[in-house]
Amino acid sequence: MRASLLRIMALIGKEFLAVLKDPRSRFIIFLPPLLQCLIFGYAASLDLNTAAYAVLDQDHSASSAALLARLDGSGVFQRQADLSRARDIATWIDSGRALLVVQIDQGFERNLLAGRPAPLEVIADGRNSNTAGTALRYLSSVVQTFNLDWQQRHGRPGRSVRIVTRAWYNPNLDSRWSMIPSLIGTLTLMGTMMLTALSVAREREQGTFDQLLVTPFRPSEIMAGKAIPNVVIGLGQSSTILLVAQLWFHIPFAGSFAVLYAGLALFLMAAVGLGLFVSSISKTMQQAMLYAFVLVMPFALLSGFTTPFSSMPSALQTVMVINPLRYALDITKRVYLEGAGFVTLIPDFMPLIIIGLVTLSGAAWLFRRRLT
Helix, strand or coil: CHHHHHHHHHHHHHHHHHHHHCHHHHHHHHHHHHHHHHHHHHHCCCCCCCEEEEEEECCCCHHHHHHHHHHHCCCCEEEEEECCCCCHHHHHHHCCCCCEEEEECCCHHHHHHCCCCEEEEEEEEHHHHHHHHHHHHHHHHHHHHHHHHHHHHHCCCCCCEEEEEEEECCCCCCHHHHHHHHHHHHHHHHHHHHHHHHHHHHHHHHCCHHHHHCCCCCHHHHHHHHHHHHHHHHHHHHHHHHHHHHHHCCCCCCCCHHHHHHHHHHHHHHHHHHHHHHHHCCCCHHHHHHHHHHHHHHHHHCCCCCCCHHHCCHHHHHHHHHCHHHHHHHHHHHHHHHCCCCCCCHHHHHHHHHHHHHHHHHHHHHHHHHHC
16 A cells, blocks of 8 residues: 555656756646736626717707716726717717717706606617616616716706617517527637647647658648638538527528638638647647647637626726637628628628637748748
8 A cells, every 4th residue: 555655746846847857848737828817807897997978969958968978987988989869879880989879859957847757868789788778777777876966956857858769689688698699619619729729739740740751741731721711610610500590499580691610711721820820839639738728718718708808997898809710700790680691791801810820820931931
């Protein structure tokens, strides 16, 4: 028994030495958890720190100005524009520049003075159902405070301002309508990056990668041979989730399949490029899996999938321009729920093209270095 324990202790010591003597292992063990804890502590918050809104004030009264002043002074709502026409509402909601549009009709103050409920129309972006729902709750709190203050100053009981809500592209603010289309990109990223990251590392461990390098294949041909199958597999995964969304959850599809699959193809090109880049710098499958995990977790949590992207620190928002999932979520939700077309989605297509070209070129350069 004592000899067995000594042998086990020797093996434990050997494993600790093997892990702690390797600089890469020390880096993976200590630094990523520390950085992720700090990043997620600041960024992955369900609180809504900023909510962009636009105003269509058709009453232009002291009461409407007082209500808007409360919104502006709440510390959450940031007014982006004062609209002059009702048709401008669609422009601000569709472009994503405003999460909410507050419309105050003529006669708002007259209704308040007469003791009648004054309707406050609020148009919300239903594509971001969780964020829109949180913003509407904050708005209700501000309006409730305004009502109490109005009643105390004018001595009128009952509700003064009544919120009338309309959610575009998701009338009931059903979280499933926003969640399931987002899963098309999120689950595909996880599967595709892991599969791609292991492709070259697996061949290194098995000793077949060096054999591949001495064949007549050029680095670009090796890249294409590694990338194309993973893109096809990723499209298959996306199609499966899309079928579940339509046939099982019956979420209505408002857009074009051509636009959706064009966006998914660009997204998968960027995801495969990241996976190949990770695989090209990894010596073992274990390292490839760990590096891929270090990327996938922040990309998934800091993409706007579970937490409001606008509430993240501005520095992190800037860093996340390299996150392909951020653009894929926008594409899938806008095509699925809004019916957005190619021209509308150019701001999402272009970053995916750049990310794909940079990562694929970087991986090809690393492959080329092994040939020289």
